[in-house]
Amino acid sequence: QKGSSAMPHKRNPVLTENLTGLARMVRSFALPAMENVALWHERDISHSSVERMIGPDATVTLDFALSRLTSVIDRLLVYPDNMLKNMNKFRGLVHSQRVLLALTQAGVSREDAYRLVQRNAMKVWEQGADFFDELLADKEVTAALPEAEIREKFDLGYHTKYVETIFKRVFGEA
Incomplete structure (x- = not known):
């Protein structure tokens, strides 16, 4: 299979795009099934054509x-180093939500927490700053959160802490 006609370096996700369409089709069967629920008293044969x-x-x-999904997963190539490199391009901004929630849990109003996070995030976009460093330099942020707690919000392991549990539930004990 070729890539994009305009971008030869690109790999088109044809199989997963197809899966998206198939999922759309399966979901579309819900509407006629729900329409079959509208019965006054007893069932008649108007429903059988839909059900067939x-x-x-x-x-x-x-x-x-x-079956297609199984094949996609079996052949899936994952590039963790590239994933991390791409996330690092955002200089810590991927952690902004966790910082926002930590500020609100520390008693800062949602509006003020949002303002603090956004103010520091804009420095990353506009000046190429590091989000973590900007948060530590912000006295309003550090008044609410100690450095250790801010650092904890930058732990990527937080987002993957249940992966093993999920795999065990799905695939059984290894």
Whole structure:
């Protein structure tokens, strides 16, 4: 398969784009199923034509989608170093939500916490500053959060702490 016609370096995610369309089709079967619920008293045969279509079509479509998804996952290439490099381009801004929530949990109003985080985030965008360093230099931020707590909000492990648990639930004990 070729990449983009205008960008030869690009890999088009054809299979996952197809999965998105298949998921859309499976979801579309919900509407006729819900329309079949509208009964006054007893069931009549107006529902059977819908059921004869959506049952098999939804099942076959879902089976194909799951088979394709399995194939995509089996062949999936992950580049953790590139992922980290891309996140680091934002100089810590990916952690802004956790800082915002920590400020509100420390008693800063939501409006003030937002203002503090945004003020420091804008320095990253406009001046190429480091978000963590800007937060530490901001007296209003450090009045509410000690350095250790700010540092903790920059721990990427927070976002992946349940990965092993999730894998065990999905795939069973290893």
